[in-house]
Amino acid sequence: MDIKKWTINLPVRQKMLYSYLLTFLIVVVIGNSYLFFFARSAILESAENELRSTTLAVKSMVKTAFNVSVTNYLQTIAEKNLEILVNLYLQDLKEEKAKALAAQILSSQSIGKTGSLYAFNSFGIVEVHPDQNLVGEDFSSHNYISLQKQRKYGYLEYVEEEHAEELDRVRALYMTYFGPWDWIISASSYKDELISLFNADDLRQNILSIHFGRTGYPFVMDSKGNMLVHPKLQGQNLYNAEDENGRKFIKEMCEKKNGTMVYSWKNPGESQSREALAVYSYIPELNWIIASSSYFDEFYGPLATLRLFNLGTLILVTIVIFVISRMVSGSITKPIMGLMAGLKAVSRGDFTTRLTPGSTDEIGRLETHFNTFIAQLEESNTKLNESEKSFRSIFENSVEGIFQFNMEGRILKVNSSFVAMLGYSSGQELIREGTNFHQHLILRKDLWNTILDLIISDGAVKGLEVQIARKSGTVFWCLLNARGIYDRGSDEITRIEGFLSDINDKRIAQEGQKQILEDLEGMVDERTVELSSRIAELEQRNQLSLSMGEMGDMLQSCRNIVETYPVISQYLKIFFPQDSCILFLHDNDKKMIDKVVPSMSEADPFVSMTNDSCWALRQGKTYLFTDNMNQELTCDHVDSAPHGYICIPLIAHGVTIGLLHIMFHQNDYVDAEQQAAELGRKTRLCSRLGEHLSLALVNLKLREELKVKSIQDSLTGLANRSHMEEILQRQFYRMLRYKTPCSLIMLDVDHFKRFNDTYGHDMGDCVLRELGAYLKDNTRGEDLACRYGGEEFVIIMVATEIENAKKKAERIRTGIAEVITIPYLSEILHVTVSIGVATSPLHAQSAKGLFKAADNALYRAKENGRNRVEVAEEKNIRSVS
Numbered sequence: 001m002d003i004k005k006w007t008i009n010l011p012v013r014q015k016m017l018y019s020y021l022l023t024f025l026i027v028v029v030i031g032n033s034y035l036f037f038f039a040r041s042a043i044l045e046s047a048e049n050e051l052r053s054t055t056l057a058v059k060s061m062v063k064t065a066f067n068v069s070v071t072n073y074l075q076t077i078a079e080k081n082l083e084i085l086v087n088l089y090l091q092d093l094k095e096e097k098a099k100a101l102a103a104q105i106l107s108s109q110s111i112g113k114t115g116s117l118y119a120f121n122s123f124g125i126v127e128v129h130p131d132q133n134l135v136g137e138d139f140s141s142h143n144y145i146s147l148q149k150q151r152k153y154g155y156l157e158y159v160e161e162e163h164a165e166e167l168d169r170v171r172a173l174y175m176t177y178f179g180p181w182d183w184i185i186s187a188s189s190y191k192d193e194l195i196s197l198f199n200a201d202d203l204r205q206n207i208l209s210i211h212f213g214r215t216g217y218p219f220v221m222d223s224k225g226n227m228l229v230h231p232k233l234q235g236q237n238l239y240n241a242e243d244e245n246g247r248k249f250i251k252e253m254c255e256k257k258n259g260t261m262v263y264s265w266k267n268p269g270e271s272q273s274r275e276a277l278a279v280y281s282y283i284p285e286l287n288w289i290i291a292s293s294s295y296f297d298e299f300y301g302p303l304a305t306l307r308l309f310n311l312g313t314l315i316l317v318t319i320v321i322f323v324i325s326r327m328v329s330g331s332i333t334k335p336i337m338g339l340m341a342g343l344k345a346v347s348r349g350d351f352t353t354r355l356t357p358g359s360t361d362e363i364g365r366l367e368t369h370f371n372t373f374i375a376q377l378e379e380s381n382t383k384l385n386e387s388e389k390s391f392r393s394i395f396e397n398s399v400e401g402i403f404q405f406n407m408e409g410r411i412l413k414v415n416s417s418f419v420a421m422l423g424y425s426s427g428q429e430l431i432r433e434g435t436n437f438h439q440h441l442i443l444r445k446d447l448w449n450t451i452l453d454l455i456i457s458d459g460a461v462k463g464l465e466v467q468i469a470r471k472s473g474t475v476f477w478c479l480l481n482a483r484g485i486y487d488r489g490s491d492e493i494t495r496i497e498g499f500l501s502d503i504n505d506k507r508i509a510q511e512g513q514k515q516i517l518e519d520l521e522g523m524v525d526e527r528t529v530e531l532s533s534r535i536a537e538l539e540q541r542n543q544l545s546l547s548m549g550e551m552g553d554m555l556q557s558c559r560n561i562v563e564t565y566p567v568i569s570q571y572l573k574i575f576f577p578q579d580s581c582i583l584f585l586h587d588n589d590k591k592m593i594d595k596v597v598p599s600m601s602e603a604d605p606f607v608s609m610t611n612d613s614c615w616a617l618r619q620g621k622t623y624l625f626t627d628n629m630n631q632e633l634t635c636d637h638v639d640s641a642p643h644g645y646i647c648i649p650l651i652a653h654g655v656t657i658g659l660l661h662i663m664f665h666q667n668d669y670v671d672a673e674q675q676a677a678e679l680g681r682k683t684r685l686c687s688r689l690g691e692h693l694s695l696a697l698v699n700l701k702l703r704e705e706l707k708v709k710s711i712q713d714s715l716t717g718l719a720n721r722s723h724m725e726e727i728l729q730r731q732f733y734r735m736l737r738y739k740t741p742c743s744l745i746m747l748d749v750d751h752f753k754r755f756n757d758t759y760g761h762d763m764g765d766c767v768l769r770e771l772g773a774y775l776k777d778n779t780r781g782e783d784l785a786c787r788y789g790g791e792e793f794v795i796i797m798v799a800t801e802i803e804n805a806k807k808k809a810e811r812i813r814t815g816i817a818e819v820i821t822i823p824y825l826s827e828i829l830h831v832t833v834s835i836g837v838a839t840s841p842l843h844a845q846s847a848k849g850l851f852k853a854a855d856n857a858l859y860r861a862k863e864n865g866r867n868r869v870e871v872a873e874e875k876n877i878r879s880v881s
Contacts, residue, residue: 011333020321028317032310039306044277047294048260050212051279054292058207058218059281066286069197071155074111074174078187081106081117082176089180099181103128106185115189121182122149128183144173148184152177157191170285191285198286200228215267216294223254223287232268244273253289257282265293335363339370351378401478401500404485407493409437409448421478421502423471443467443475455484455496465503477507544685547574548692555696560704561585564697569597575685578665584609585650585658585697593617593659613637614659616647622690623647624683643667644679648686652694657701660690715765716772718793719786727784728796728847735840742798743805743839746854747812749791750832750866759824764791767831770820778815794854802839802871809835809869817867834861838872 010018084105088098106117107130119128124140139145144158157172173188200220207229211217220229225239238250249263258281266273280291338355345353354371357364395402401418405411414427422441424430435441442448447466454461460483467475482498551571558564565583572581583597592608613636616623625634626644634641643664650658667678711723719727728744735742749755749767756764768791775785775793784796795812797805813835822829836857838844843853853872861870 020325021318024317024321025314028310028314036306036310039302043302047277048279051216051277051292051294052260054210054212054218055279055281055290058210058220058292059283059290061206062203062220062286062288062290063283065203066191066198066283070172070191070194071174073194073197074155074172074187074189077109077111077117078174078176078185081109081185081187082178085178085181085183085185089178095181099127102181111187111189112193113190115187115193117185117187119178119183119185120145120148121184124149127181148173148175148186151175152184192287195286200288204229212292212294214298216292216298218290218292221250221254221289221291223257223282223289225250225254228288249278253278253280253291257289262296332363335359335367339367342370342374346374346377351381401502402497403437403500404495404497405437406495407452409439411435411437412495418500421470421500422468441468443469451480451482451496455482455493459484461498465507468500476502476504479503544575547571548688552692552696555693555700558700561697561700564700565597565599568693572597575689576662576682578667580663580665582661582663583658583693584661586656609637611656614647614649614661616649617656617659620649620651620656622649622683622687624679626679637661638663646683646686648690650690650694650697652698655698657694657697660686660693662686713772713787716768716787718772718776719784721786721788724784724786724788724794724796725847727786728851731796731798732840732847732850734798740799741801741839741841742796742850743800743802743837744850744854745795745797745805745809745812745835745837746788746851746858747793747795747809747833747835748858748862750834750862752791755829759829763822763824763829766822767820767829770822771816771831771833774816774820775812778812800839802837802842805837805839806869806871809837813867813869832867834858834866835869836861836872837869842874843872 085102088102091098093101103119106119106128109117110130111117116130117128118126118130120126120139124138124142124145126134126137126139129135140149144156144160147156147158153176155172155174157170159169160171170191171188172191172194173186175184175186177184207218207220208231217231218229219227219231219233221227221238224237225241226237227233227235230236239254240248241250242248243264244266245264247263249261249265253259253261259279261278261280263276263278264273265276274295274297276293276295278291278293280289282289342353342355351374353374355367357367395415398415399417401421402415403411403418404413411431414430416427419425419427419430422430437448439445444467447464451461451464454464460481462481464480465477466480468478469475479501480498481501482496484493485495485497486492487494551567554567554571555564558567568583569581572583575581581597582595584593585596586593587608592610593613594608611617614623615633615635623635624644624646625638625641627642629644635647638645638661641663643666645661645663648660648662649656650660662682664682667675711719713720728742731742734740749771752764752767755767768787771793772785772787775795779785779795780797782798783800786794786796788794795808797808800808813833817830817832820831822831836854836859838850838853838857840846840850844850857870857872861868864870
């Protein structure tokens with residue numbers, strides 16, 4: 001707090017100086033720190049990349065030189081032996097003897113420790129090999145043999161497939177080809193066995209010629225720490241060498257073989273150790289480590305220069321800011337002192353004080369504004385005195401009564417209009433007599449407490465109509481506006497002042513207007529009742545429209561006609577809650593019309609009727625019967641209609657599909673007009689409902705017909721193959737869930753092709769129709785008979801064991817042989833079938849497996865003489881999900 005107070009009380013000049021210096025120092029320190037960190041990171045990254053590039057370049061140079069040495073060595077051996085084979089071939093020797101000598105010469109040679117010469121032909125068959133057990137073997141499946149067969153000449157490196165896990169054991173070979181014998185001659189050895197061919201001295205000058213910075217250099221050592229190539233430590237072993245921190249950094253390089261390392265090192269001839277950065281990489285074939293190293297102080301040298309430059313810049317700018325801030329603050333503080341003296345003079349009432357601006361900057365403009373402000377203040381003071389005189393004149397001459405009284409209601413000050421309004425001769429008389437607003441003037445004494453409460457809570461009273469008594473005793477209406485007056489420096493109201501306006505004539509006029517408004521309100525209430533009734537009717541229509549849409553959605557979701565009956569019944573109760581509603585639909589042959597809603601019961605007086613029993617069906621349009629019509633005009637299906645009814649034919653696409661009959665309930669209508677309106681509403685509703693029901697029922701019938709056609713065989717009337725497969729899969733899910741058996745009977749008409757060829761396809765179709773009718777009549781409701789295709793039929797039996805399925809199949813076989821007879825000309829044709837039976841899970845645990853088992857059983861029935869039943873063979877069934 002002391003520092004904050006000291007800072008606030010500093011002179012402006014010092015505040016500017018300190019704030020500028022502090023801001024600049026913070027910005028410079030942060031900026032330089034970021035710049036230094038960024039430069040350091042960039043330099044380190046650049047140096048590391050240069051070292052890595054040098055290491056990789058040296059590594060590539062060494063590997064290339066080694067590979068060239070190995071290639072030349074193996075090539076010399078291979079081509080020299082090719083010359084031997086050519087000489088043997090040109091000698092006067094039999095080919096077998098020449099080949100034997102050549103094989104002896106090749107197999108007797110060794111390359112390195114384990115390398116050898118071998119030969120094979122273009123088919124991958126070994127012709128020569130040091131291991132005689134491999135001669136004659138086929139090696140064409142080996143990848144490297146395939147490459148040799150393709151190329152026949154040149155150098156090749158590979159890892160033997162049986163030693164694929166030894167990634168460092170790379171094998172090198174050079175091959176050449178001797179055409180007369182179709183021999184591919186290969187000189188092969190592990191690369192690491194040929195290290196002796198390569199000498200680091202061959203590359204020493206090239207490696208030592210590479211350098212970066214003043215002392216950065218690459219070097220080469222083996223994995224035991226022996227310096228093979230080094231500018232100063234050539235031939236020494238530094239495996240256990242330690243830096244100044246006791247770290248064996250060479251040992252770490254030999255163990256890790258690849259990576260980056262920071263260590264301290266002092267070369268011979270140097271006075272002290274320095275921190276160095278090294279990037280190293282490993283060559284497995286030579287067991288060499290290539291490294292590049294450089295000291296940090298060499299590539300961090302520019303940072304010291306940058307640090308000195310930043311320090312000098314900071315000192316120079318600090319001096320400049322100090323001088324400039326002193327000059328700027330001086331140009332500000334001096335005019336401010338003059339401005340303070342001018343304000344002090346004005347505060348004593350001297351409005352003639354003026355300043356002389358010394359510049360046109362912000363301070364100069366402030367001095368100009370000060371002069372303008374003082375001039376305006378002087379002018380305002382003059383106008384204020386004149387305004388006081390004007391307001392005094394307004395107070396005295398106002399037509400409104402202006403007053404001031406204390407919190408007890410005693411009048412303290414009034415104008416002449418207030419005196420005249422109350423009938424007194426002067427204000428002095430009113431005050432002298434001690435007139436009290438609360439006790440003498442206001443007619444209703446209880447209003448005084450209301451006025452006080454409003455002034456205390458809200459600070460004012462606005463537009464309060466009160467009755468005031470004149471001196472003569474007469475009473476008049478006036479409008480009171482008043483506010484509370486606080487003492488200076490206090491929160492307590494001590495006086496009340498305001499206006500009093502005579503509104504007696506206005507109040508009389510308002511009484512007359514009030515009566516007119518009451519009459520108008522009565523008329524509005526009547527109209528409101530009428531509008532409410534209309535709104536209720538619109539809301540009812542809207543609700544019926546919503547219900548109509550909901551009914552349509554429900555009907556579209558029904559799977560068949562029967563499912564629509566409870567939906568229609570439910571919504572008829574919503575549309576006609578007090579009336580009796582009946583729905584009739586045509587039967588399939590369109591001769592009778594049946595009642596479907598509500599559902600038929602034994603108590604119904606009738607179940608069906610003919611089309612001519614209803615006037616609506618005869619005319620093909622809505623028929624309305626009211627209670628004032630002749631009773632002889634009622635429809636035949638109506639016994640009595642004391643309150644009337646309506647019949648709506650359900651017509652869609654020009655076809656009558658049913659009838660909606662609504663018997664009206666007794667209603668207490670006020671008059672004939674209300675009755676006619678209600679009948680009109682019901683008639684319109686019935687028409688809309690009839691249209692909705694007609695389209696929904698016709699669409700559902702069409703959908704049912706299409707569904708039947710999609711799952712039914714057109715010739716036999718049984719289920720088709722696709723429906724059978726769907727039902728069979730569904731039964732398998734049921735079987736797995738409830739652990740119940742499922743049996744399958746598959747039957748085939750015996751000699752059906754011969755029957756078609758002899759009697760024609762029409763008779764064949766007749767046999768299939770008769771067979772379909774028989775299976776439909778002799779199949780349980782829960783089972784499914786279907787035509788699988790051609791003369792093959794399938795029966796799916798739900799929850800049926802194998803014994804019951806076999807008995808059922810036998811009854812079907814004997815029944816078909818005995819019942820189905822086809823008359824043809826003068827003879828009677830008989831039909832027999834062969835049947836196969838299978839049950840799950842006994843014979844199969846999948847739909848496909850069950851069908852296969854039944855089909856195999858059917859095939860055995862045909863092989864065993866036809867007109868018989870065979871059961872599928874039991875197998876060791878593996879459980880499937």
